[in-house]
Amino acid sequence: MGSFHSRSEEVQELADKTGFTSDQIEHLHRRFKQLSGDQPTICRENFDNIPDLELNPIRSKIIRAFFDKRNLRQAPGGLADEINFEDFLTIMSYFRPIEMDMDEEQLDRFRKEKLKFLFHMYDSDHDGKITLQEYRKVVEELLSGNPHLEKESARSIADGAMMEAASICVGQMEPDQVYEGITFEDFLKIWQGIDIETKMHVRFLNMETIPHCH
């Protein structure tokens, strides 16, 4: 902790990059250390130690997103083995709430970035398209929390959703056309007119961490 304070310039730099306040960064840094066991980097296994995450039906996808190089803005594809604090902050910064003084353009970019995060989570093979298989997988996982639902219904829901997506995006399809999958542009189209103000934001407080996480 003490050493962290001395590197206030570094904190400032991170703050500029990610838009967090230095308080929040400090807080997240504490949490990062807690998760990593005082190591400079964090790997997948560290996430498994978070007890609250265990019940999350899509936890593997979420953890994966942390190591996704697309989200880390490092490479168009591939997974990182471990991430450092800056990367951790980068991922977290996807969830910053909208600020009052943002103009239209910034808002739009902000929104796109958030959606991109979700898109990348769906698009597990990094080909820029959510195929039916991928979609089904996600829906299956999403609904896996309900033990009474069978895989079959999840599949048909995914199919239905995919069809809906197709009808929204490619309304005037030629009969012999095949809808390959949802591209990011299509994805944006689906989200058109839907507020994500409350949906993709976490309030990063300056409050104490949950004390016992291990």
Next chain:
Amino acid sequence: MGYQGHILLWAQRELEEAPGRHPESSLGGCLLLGLLALAAASEHEGQGDAGEPHIFQIVTFKWHHVQDPYIIALWILVASLAKIVFHLSHKVTTVIPESALLIFLGLFLGGIVWAADHIASFTLTPTVFFFYLLPPIVLDAGYFMPNRLFFGNLGTILLYAVIGTIWNAATTGLSLYGVYLSGAMGHLDIGLLDFLLFGSLIAAVDPVAVLAVFEEVHVNDVLFIIVFGESLLNDAVTVVLYNVFDAFVAIGADNVTCTDCLKGIVSFFVVSLGGTFIGIVFAFLLSLVTRFTKHVRIIEPGFVFVISYLSYLTSEMLSLSAILAITFCGICCQKYVKANISEQSSTTVRYTMKMLASGAETIIFMFLGISAVNPQIWTWNTAFILLTLVFISVYRVIGVVLQTWVLNHYRMVQLGIIDQVVMSYGGLRGAVAFALVALLDKNKVKEKDLFVSTTIIVVFFTVIFQGLTIKPLVQWLKVKRSEHREPKLNEKLHGRAFDHILSAIEDISGQIGHNYLRDKWINFDRKVLSKVLMRRSAQKSRDQILNVFHQLNLKDAISYVAEGERRGSLAFIRSPSSDNMVNVNFNTSRPMGMEASVSYLRENASSVCLDMQALEQRRKSIRDREDMTTHHTLHQYLYKPSRHEIIQNEDEKQDKEIFQRTMRKRLESFKSTKLGVKHPKKINKTHKRDRGQKRVRGECFMTLAHTDVICFLLDMEFSEPEENEYEHLHTGTGIDFLANVTKQNFTETSGIDNPAFSDDDGQSVYMRFPPWLSNEDTVVPSQRARVQIPYSPSNFRRLTPLRLSNKSVDSFLLADGPEERPRSFLPESTHM
């Protein structure tokens, strides 16, 4: 239903007590209602009865016997009729809120009553208001509360409700007292406590007024829930403040001690938390009861009303906040009750609740108007009344701005200036204030009349003036409106994904936020509460996403049926072949490749209300059998993971080519048909259908074409019976003919070729089977498939003239040939 009827009756009967307090009022009511003769007769009868009681009369006229219920029923009738009249003119109701119109009506009727009797016969008495008129409205609000939105903004709502109300009460009361001390109001027999008492009853924003006005304005959800939530939850504060100051006034200002003040503060927590607790207990009880009503479906809806009403009465009995109790009863039970009760009961509950609430609201506003016509209560004090108006408006604004400033430090979605303006402006006062002020004891509060008149003025001012102007204001400020969108499956799925992501992020970043708490609550709910409170079958199907899926499927199904009906065919319902029944039920064959989930969806008590549902029930058994075969066939032939995986031989390709071309043509004709359709009020419906068509076009060959192909097939079926029906009309051979046609087609198509097919080039191309059936023959097509699928291409030829018909009747006639003459009705049908 029967049970509910009882409740309703009972409620009405209780309502009667109001005029019952004024027995002399009967005459006025009768005069007013044009029942002069009746009243005169009743008097006469009364005397007659007294004079000669022993003579047997064949027909007796017993007005006094029925007087009270009769008057109540008539009042309700008048109010309801008035509503009809208001809505005759669309212009009036879009400009003036209904509540304001009702107040005017009340004033008018009150004037007539006054002119007739010179006694204010009918007033809104607190008992009637609090026991019978308020509970339905609040229950309605609670039961249909968007829980997620409500709890998401609970902090904000609570702040406005508690601090805001206290602020309003204190500042208004104190300022008025200050002005009074300065002598601007002249001499009044009034003390500081009276002012505070008045401040506390005038401070609270009224749920009834807010609902009435905001329902017509359609501001965005967050804004609405904040204003409305505040108006509901501030009840506890109002009740406590009112009781405390009422008690203080009674003991006298000099005798109030510090302990009393402390007791007041404690009582606030007891009243609010106690009320909430009672509500939750009764909600638990209600959910539990509905779990076991499987065999008494008919009285199921009754439980909802009775038990929630009991929660209201119980907390009233314990002098806790009754509004909070019934609100939370509704909020907490809604999920479980809706899952437990059958779909029909759910619909019944919904409509009964809406009816009661809307009726109560109507009566409240009308009686507010009527109550105002009573010279005895009017005491005018310009300074007092005007200053009250000024103070409540100004302090409301100040309070909102201050609180929002604080809140915006904590809120994720900030409340902007525009929101604040609407929130300040939406601080409407209403019947609660009036009922409270009417409850005051004149012996203790000397200036009761002044308070009453001021309250009436304030209520009228806020409801009429602010209600009138809020709509233009909202438009002028460009407040974000709530838009009613069709729920999208994708949206729901992504929403669910977001929820999980957010709670995961909160877990990872190690903080306890909304999402964290919600996640924990959902887990708890699923593991414990739902198991206790929900039926086993309901637990299975109770997933929001499944519901949306189900609803969308139903909607699609309805729109396709509607399409068939619009084009003049009801024959698919009553045609002789039992197979045709499945036409109605195609929604269930939609979730293909999932027998299991089909049954889930069927058990699923969706909240969609359909007249079709009764029908569906009866047909379940046939359908189940049908489904199996249909599903299997369709799955075999239609539902391929990818089009490219279908091995095609030469023959098939050709078939496909033809099929595609015809499809395209058919869809075009569909489109042009639709252009001719005039559905001014059903634009979105048409749009929906349009979308459905697009889907057919795009996706028939898509990998996941399952459902729409079915729908498409059904579409074709629709046009078929239409044909038959028409011929049936003209040939007069009746149902037998229909049967023959179907049979004929059956034999014909299961045999060889179907010649009914026209190509672009005009060549007659013969089609052995539609491509999807000619794939392989390992699976025998189901009855339905055999009867209807191969037989459907004949529609294509019939659709061609349909398209032409929009341009010119001649060409259409030409195209069809003389023997097709009866079809000339088609141009009409396209304009239906």
